[in-house]
Amino acid sequence: MEKFPSARALANTLAPNNPVTCLRPHAVRRAVRFFLDQFPGDILYAVKTNPRPEVLDEVYGAGVRHFDVASVAEIDLIAGRFPDARMSYMNPVKNRDAIRLAYFQYGVRDFVLDSHEELVKIVESTDNAKDLNLLVRLAVPNHHSELELSSKYGVSQADAPDLLIAARRVATRLGVCFHVGSQCMQPTAYGTAIHMVRDLIHKSGIILDIVDVGGGFPSVYPDMTPPPLADYMREIRAAVDSLPVTDTCEIWAEPGRALVAEGSSTLVRVEMRRGDTLYINDGTYGSLFDAGVLNFVFPVQAIRAEGEMGEDLIPFAFYGPTCDSLDHMKGPFYLPADMREGDFIEIGQTGAYGCAMRTKFNGFHSDEMAILSDEPMLTAYGKRAVADRSRKSPANATVLMEKIK
DSSP states (O other): OOEESSHHHHHHHHOOSSOEEEEOHHHHHHHHHHHHHHSSSEEEEEGGGOOOHHHHHHHHHTTOOEEEEOSHHHHHHHHHHOTTOEEEEOOSSOOHHHHHIIIIITOOOEEEESSHHHHHHHHHHTTSOSOOEEEEEBOOOOTTEEEOOTTTSOBOTTTHHHHHHHHHHHOSEEEEEOOOOEEEOOTHHHHHHHHHHHHHHHHHOOOOSEEEOOOOOOOOBTTBOOOOHHHHHHHHHHHHHTSOOOTTOEEEEOOOHHHHGGGEEEEEEEEEEETTEEEESOOTTTTOHHHHHSOOOOOEEEEESSSOOOSOEEEEEEEOSSSOTTOEEEEEEEEETTOOTTOEEEEOOOTTTSGGGOOOGGGOOOOOEEEEOSOOSSOSSSSOOOOOTTSOOOTTOOBOOEEOO
């Protein structure tokens, strides 16, 4: 894979016709090291966030040996790449064949569930195995997240005691897990959920061997600046300390977005301008799903191969290359007012759910990749990248511009 010091150098050298995923391995390693150092327990990388082998290698190389998997395909991927890794099957609804394969072929022993029906499936599909580690997923508030995840999965507080008691009868180790929602913007959400676990322990009288605080740890975007991640760690440590559990209780977390969002950006090309809308060669069906479906605003920087670019910035929307009008990213993305066909745009923070959500719809797909050695446009792990203060951009629009000489 080719290496470049920046997206500017990449565009200048290759002038690519297709979108290019720009990997920053050092950014992934930095994020992983933060969680391994600061979280009071075991880190499970959520494979669904970005299953690219190059990204998985960086996560593993930085020290992660435990992976959150949600399908047989993810299990096979991790087992084939990291034979010594521990895998936890964190999908609360699985088919029986998948459970059998996970247990008998791949040696998975950790299974999540949120119903008596799923408990029966797991027990029967593993032939009444005596070495199961079972985690009951709880429904918890998602008020502080940008993407609510509590409506599909999770047993209610009222029904949880009976399910925990039933699971305790067949589990070697018993745990609970929850998810406060994706891109959680308040550390107190974790404290609230952990205190619900504490109340559940008191109510059920069950001794827990595992408490999994799930994912939801945020990344930084131009219009979403969460509190420092250290605040999340302090909140979790304090809440965990209040739990009536033994010293042998495992504490888990499943970060995804926070580990890999900064680790990739996407270089796209402008194919046409129509007023304040730019038609680009990647979109909602490509690596910009979050921008199109969830209306995330990504940091952007404009790159022009020849000539100067204007100083004034204006808000643009994007259309992707497919024929579907849903292939629309409303932004606003602040870029030079004189943007034109042939200009390149580096779109930052696409490492989470970018490659993972990419499709081949309408025949548009690109696997082109390169490695960059510069810093991401925004970071939650050090000094934040900031806009050139001389440019007339809104305070919440972090925009970096580069000109290719």
